[in-house]
Amino acid sequence: MNATAPFAKGSTTCASAWTVSTIARIAGKPAKSPSPAAVAIELHSFRLLLDADVRLAAAVGGAARYLADSAGMETEASSQLQSSVVAACREAFEDLTGDAPHLSVTLTRFTDRIEVAVSHRGGTLPAVGLDTIAGFAGRVAGSGISSGVFGGIDRVQFETRGGEAVTRLTKYIGEVTPRI
DSSP: OOOSOTTTTTOOOOOOOOOSEEEEEETTEEEEEEOOOOOOSSOOEEEEEEOSOHHHHHHHHHHHHHHHHHTTOOHHHHHHHHHHHHHHHHHHHTTOOSSSOOEEEEEEEOSSEEEEEEEEESOSSOSSOHHHHHHHHHHHTTSOOOOGGGGGOSEEEEEEETTEEEEEEEEESSSOOOOO
């Protein structure tokens, strides 16, 4: 038994081309189906909603480290960022209340930086304590105050929006940190 179709015998060439859509006969009528849209293969931003659990803080730190590693940061810088994010989440857990029991963390990777926004509802205080931010600001100003857990962060910003306290931790990718 020969399994080769009579019209295919001797044919050795084939060709293909990308098209915007595919047309196929279905039940005697042509049906047109658009090709799938191209999507980005790399996630640049994601948001997590957490309960006050230290294990979840560690998971957020791991996600921040993944972003740092995928951005090409050195191991030391990635580790410091991870530790800083875990510490910020753990400290923010202390400000959660029964009325607002969740912490929102948004991790975003830009071309020049990684931002971690830690926010919670019902407060007008930063998600990270003012004493911690003041210690960070003192180190930046050159007063010699140690930043403690925020050695892996280049900038700390705080704002309130509609009853929500947002603390943004920024780590710049590369050697140059922009001046304010």
